[in-house]
Amino acid sequence: MVEVQRTETAGARVIGRVMLYALLILFALYYLMPLFVMLTTSLKTLDDIRGGNLIALPEQVSFDAWIKAWSSACTGVNCGGLSGNFWNSVSFVLPAVAISTLIGALNGYVLTMWRFRGSDVFFTLLLIGCFIPFQVVLLPMAQTLGWLGIANSTTGLIFVHVVYGLAFTTLFFRNFYVSIPEELVKAARIDGAGFFRIFWRIILPLSPPILVVCVIWQFTQIWNDFLFGVVFSSGERQPITVALNNLVNTSTGVKEYNVDMAAAIIAGLPTLFVYVVAGKYFVRGLTAGSVKG
Amino acid sequence: MNSSRADAALSPPPGKKLRDYVETALPKIVLGPTLACALVFVYGFVLWTAWLSFTESRLLPRYDLVGFIQYVALFENDRWWIALKNLAIFGSLFIGICLVTGLLLAILLDQRIRAEGFLRAVYLYPMALSFIVTGTAWRWILNPGLGIEHLVRQLGFETFTFDWIVTPGMSIYTVVIAGAWQSSGFVMALFLAGLRGVDDSIIKAAQVDGAGPVRIYTRIIIPSLRPVFFSALIILAHIAIKSFDLVMALTGGGPGFSSDLPATFMYVFAFNRNQIGLGAASAMMMLLTVVAIIVPMMYAETRRQHRG
Secondary structure (H helix, E strand, O other): OOOOOOOHHHHHHHHHHHHHHHHHHHHHHHHHHHHHHHHHHHHOOHHHHOOOOOOOOOOOOOOOHHHHHHHHOOOOOOOOHHHHHHHHHHHHHHHHHHHHHHHHHHHHHHHHHHOOHHHHHHHHHHHOOOOOOHHHHHHHHHHHHHHHHHOOOOHHHHHHHHHHHHHHHHHHEEEHOOOHHHHHHEEEEEEEHHHHHHHHHHHHHHHHHHHHHHHHHHHHHHHHHHHHHHHOHHHHHOOOOHHHHHHHHHOOOOOOHHHHHHHHHHHHHHHHHHHHHHHHHHHHHHHHHHOOO | OOHHHHHHHHHOOOOOHHHHHHHHHHHHHHHHHHHHHHHHHHHHHHHHHHHHHEEEEOOOOOOOOOOHHHHHHHHHHHHHHHHHHHHHHHHHHHHHHHHHHHHHHHHHHHHOOOHHHHHHHHHHHHHHHHHHHHHHHHHHOOOOOHHHHHHHHHOOOOOOOOOHHOOOOOOOHHHHHHHHHHHHHHHHHHHHHHOOOOOHHHHHHHHHHHHHHHHHHHHHHHHOOHHHHHHHHHHHHHHHHHHHHHHHOOOOOOOOOOOOOHHHHHHHHHHOOOHHHHHEEEHHEEEEEEHHHHHHHHHHHHHHHHHH
16 A cells, blocks of 8 residues: 655645545546446437437336347347347356366366376466467367357357366466465375365365356356357357347347347346456456466 | 375375276376367367468368468458558557556555445446447447437537547547456556555655655556556457457447458458458467567566566
8 A cells, every 4th residue: 555645735635635536436437437328228218319318317217128128129030139148148158167167176276286297388388378369269169069069059159168268267276276285185195085085175175265266257258258159159049248249230120229228238237246246256366367367 | 296206105005006096197187188178179279270271261161281372362451451450559559548547547546545445346347248248338329329429419519529430440449448448447456456565665765765656656666566567468468459349349340341350350251251261361360469469578577587
């Protein structure tokens, strides 16, 4: 903590504080503005949107746009709203998060407690993989998913997200387990405990903090993904981000901004919810994952 | 401690050899699938894409090598040059604005502020959103008919014009606006963590020597944040080069293809226009850009750390 203290007069100090808070609040308003605009627009009628302006409150609150976005908005030829895509996203995000987290935990455990010759090389190889732009794997992956018979399927998306999430989840757990004293594991080994027994009985009970960080990170990443969704799925299989983009870009008929905004909030709600209830862990993952990655 | 040596020290009783062998091999067996995934789906696929970029593949992949014709075609393509120019504009402005805003917000927040936790949460929440959601929101805010332009005109400035999003040559700047809105809070979080790690005693000493707050910041604190600058720079550069979703949702690369970035170029040519070879070549150029920018930075930084 750096405190700006000087031998200035009390008056100057008060003015300084007022300006400081004014600036901070201005920035806060700027960051909140799009959310406010999205929310108010989604609650307006189309007439209200045309007659009013961006920051005006709705003349009368209407949930029609929300209902339409959820159950009857058209993206291309499909007019079932975004509900199907929402549940699509749920159905591949949850397994992908669970699998990548579990494998990441085991990898981290091996890389810290059961190191062998070559395990550090392995870790470096994995880390470099974090840096590649995914564009460079899209074409081969599209072909491979076809060969495996899981193109345009929930399984396919789970597979892709697990494969490209492993580097990060391994990184999280490895960096966390490094700080666990190795003696703990050595003692258990002398007592005859095996690889998995030590993992279940000793390592996993120590892991909740990093588990939360990793699950939140993976959930946010995979839920928000667009690239894999748009390339590896089509039609009714598409995740919510892709459906939202289609909805907004559908050019037939009247442009219904209120429906667009309701749809955008629906797509953002799960990650926003996670952020509100577990923001501390979200930030921790963000900084941990990025500083090391 | 090396695991094989540890196992030898525990000298297994005879008859338990198989179980012991499995136990010794288990760590490797556990890492196996991940190693295979990395080798095949990362390194193997990079080579595969590289191979494709040297072929004449169009709708379907073909594997007879024809040399650099896709790369020649790529660099003779105006749209690719626009994408590169846009990446330069977007990358430098996005990184610059995020670094400046992030550092400013972190310093402001570090002044014993009430409700710091709340403000921090407000600055950072965009990071939890998908770029598609961000793009959709800003597309609405920036649309000239009913968005900001309309709002300011209603306030009485009848001739106010803000139509960048539909103006070729300007639409890329709207991507900067939305991108910076989303990512600057994240940079703030990085810097704030860095500020909290600065050694208090150095600052106290400087204060005793009569240094003012501006001097303390510019001479002592900000230089000591160098590693944070470095990680923020790498992350932001990485986001910029990969940027795809934001452009797709905000401008769709338009008007025309005036706000294309390499990532949208790659997607359009590889998946919409059935030019797999050209798409692969552009993907390889993206990879090379990442390598050319990030590797020297990491190298310089690690060398500096080793010396220091």
